Amino acid sequence: MSKEPGKTLLKMKVNGKAVEVMVNPTWTLLRVLREELRLTGTKKGCEQGDCGVCTVIMDGRTVNACLVLALQTESKEIETIEGLGTADQLHPLQKSFIKHGAVQCGFCTPGMLLSAKALLEKNADPTLEEIKRGISGNLCRCTGFVKIIKAIQNVHR
Amino acid sequence: MQRFQFYNPRSVEDALNFLAEKGERSKIIAGGTDLIPGLRLEEIRPDFVLNIPEINPFRGIKEMDHSFWIGPTTTFTEMVESNLLSRSFPALVQSAASVGGPQIRNRGTIGGNIANASPAADVLPALLAHGGELELQSKRNGKRIIPLAEAILSPYKTCFRSDEILTGIILKKLELGTRSAFEKLGRRKAMARARMNLTLLLRLNHREEVSELRIVPGAVMPVAKRMDRTERMLLGKKPEPLLIEAASKTLAEEMVEVTGARWSTEYKIPVLKNIFKRMMKQLLIV
Ligand SMILES: Cc1cc2nc3c(=O)[nH]c(=O)nc-3n(C[C@H](O)[C@H](O)[C@H](O)COP(=O)(O)OP(=O)(O)OC[C@H]3O[C@@H](n4cnc5c(N)ncnc54)[C@H](O)[C@@H]3O)c2cc1C
Ligand code: FES
Ligand code: FES
Numbered sequence: 001m002s003k004e005p006g007k008t009l010l011k012m013k014v015n016g017k018a019v020e021v022m023v024n025p026t027w028t029l030l031r032v033l034r035e036e037l038r039l040t041g042t043k044k045g046c047e048q049g050d051c052g053v054c055t056v057i058m059d060g061r062t063v064n065a066c067l068v069l070a071l072q073t074e075s076k077e078i079e080t081i082e083g084l085g086t087a088d089q090l091h092p093l094q095k096s097f098i099k100h101g102a103v104q105c106g107f108c109t110p111g112m113l114l115s116a117k118a119l120l121e122k123n124a125d126p127t128l129e130e131i132k133r134g135i136s137g138n139l140c141r142c143t144g145f146v147k148i149i150k151a152i153q154n155v156h157r
Numbered sequence: 158m159q160r161f162q163f164y165n166p167r168s169v170e171d172a173l174n175f176l177a178e179k180g181e182r183s184k185i186i187a188g189g190t191d192l193i194p195g196l197r198l199e200e201i202r203p204d205f206v207l208n209i210p211e212i213n214p215f216r217g218i219k220e221m222d223h224s225f226w227i228g229p230t231t232t233f234t235e236m237v238e239s240n241l242l243s244r245s246f247p248a249l250v251q252s253a254a255s256v257g258g259p260q261i262r263n264r265g266t267i268g269g270n271i272a273n274a275s276p277a278a279d280v281l282p283a284l285l286a287h288g289g290e291l292e293l294q295s296k297r298n299g300k301r302i303i304p305l306a307e308a309i310l311s312p313y314k315t316c317f318r319s320d321e322i323l324t325g326i327i328l329k330k331l332e333l334g335t336r337s338a339f340e341k342l343g344r345r346k347a348m349a350r351a352r353m354n355l356t357l358l359l360r361l362n363h364r365e366e367v368s369e370l371r372i373v374p375g376a377v378m379p380v381a382k383r384m385d386r387t388e389r390m391l392l393g394k395k396p397e398p399l400l401i402e403a404a405s406k407t408l409a410e411e412m413v414e415v416t417g418a419r420w421s422t423e424y425k426i427p428v429l430k431n432i433f434k435r436m437m438k439q440l441l442i443v
Contacts, residue, residue, distance in 0.1 A: 062263055072186070072208055072210070
């Protein structure tokens with residue numbers, strides 16, 4: 001802990017790269033990603049854990065970045081949507097989302113993709129029920145989930 | 158959020174020393190799923206926030222001779238993934254699996270669920286049905302162990318002192334043949350909080366009479382507790398359908414006594430009765 005009331009140095013890994021950033025103790029991981037590191041693919045929505053648009057993967061598990069204090073991520077590995085694929089080399093899930101029309105306004109998509117990725121890493125062939133449970137922390141106001149579920153089911157087909 | 162200082166203790170001792178000095182102006186943070194929304198709304202305004210998830214002795218699940226020990230920062234996901242817990246306390250694991258969506262289960266902890274003492278908690282009432290005990294530690298007084306049933310004083314209020322940390326949850330092993338179940342009722346929407354839940358523990362003797370029964374409804378009372386009048390009605394008797402029917406009425410009455418008459422005018426009474434009957438039936442088939 002720094003004695004001064006100001007900022008503290010935070011060291012973590014984001015998308016495989018070591019990152020050092022000065023943060024205020026009251027900042028959330030979401031704020032650091034979006035405003036300090038300019039990784040704005042992680043979206044800001046309800047900021048109370050309900051919508052899931054801020055979902056990132058921390059040490060292999062999905063979390064709501066709005067519900068983690070930045071300083072709680074010291075030494076942790078964070079994976080954001082920017083680490084999933086690039087414009088010319090999309091992740092299979094991203095391709096499948098496009099193919100199945102699972103993206104409308106796109107606001108929920110980054111978080112949804114990361115929840116889907118975490119799900120498939122633990123369970124390569126999830127049932128419909130397991131997919132629904134896996135993305136139950138991510139709201140989509142546009143698609144009604146059917147196309148998103150199709151996209152996840154058919155990612156390797 | 159109001160300004161605070163963040164402290165990441167390196168050990169249990171370090172954390173206890175910190176609270177001994179600054180406990181009254183501090184808040185412990187585990188998963189933060191209850192605390193961070195509270196800080197954001199400035200319902201809570203601590204000067205210091207003490208981060209405990211990195212303290213290794215606070216994590217994990219251990220089997221002892223007659224009991225299990227669950228570390229306070231064990232997450233709901235870790236509880237659900239534990240074979241040890243699934244085998245020994247299926248209803249408790251079902252309660253953990255019912256919490257939030259995956260992101261909340263990955264962060265939210267068993268200790269946070271108890272310490273927050275929300276009337277809408279899911280895991281807290283299930284633990285109560287299992288006769289859970291809490292291990293509390295402070296620099297000044299060392300360790301003390303208290304029954305969970307005595308720890309929750311009123312909604313959002315525990316008997317924990319400001320220099321104390323909940324350092325473990327102790328569950329006695331259930332007697333052989335004890336059956337248990339947990340269900341969360343109402344709308345099947347993953348993120349809907351404050352849905353009523355029910356935990357049942359049941360054991361029959363060799364004459365097929367009820368030798369143990371624990372009934373704890375959750376998210377309906379200011380402070381969850383066992384429904385002992387209904388439990389006593391079935392103890393020592395054969396759980397025939399007519400008796401279960403009568404017990405479901407007593408259960409509803411007992412609930413109204415605790416929560417006030419207004420509760421009975423809601424849809425909750427028939428739902429509670431039906432779920433109780435259905436869960437009893439299921440437990441008796443096993
Ligand atoms: C979107 C959403 C959905 C939710 N759904 C559910 C649900 O379905 N069911 C449910 O029961 N809950 C639910 N919750 C509430 C919350 O996730 C749980 O209560 C969780 O168990 C809190 O644990 P935590 O580790 O995040 O606690 P924190 O927020 O870190 O802490 C909560 C409180 O406990 C204190 N505390 C934590 N650990 C200790 C300790 N070891 N010793 C002393 N004090 C301690 C803290 O100081 C704080 O006052 C939900 C929350 C959100 C945001
Ligand atoms: S912004 Fe984090 S869950 Fe909605
Ligand atoms: S595509 Fe618009 S919220 Fe999901």
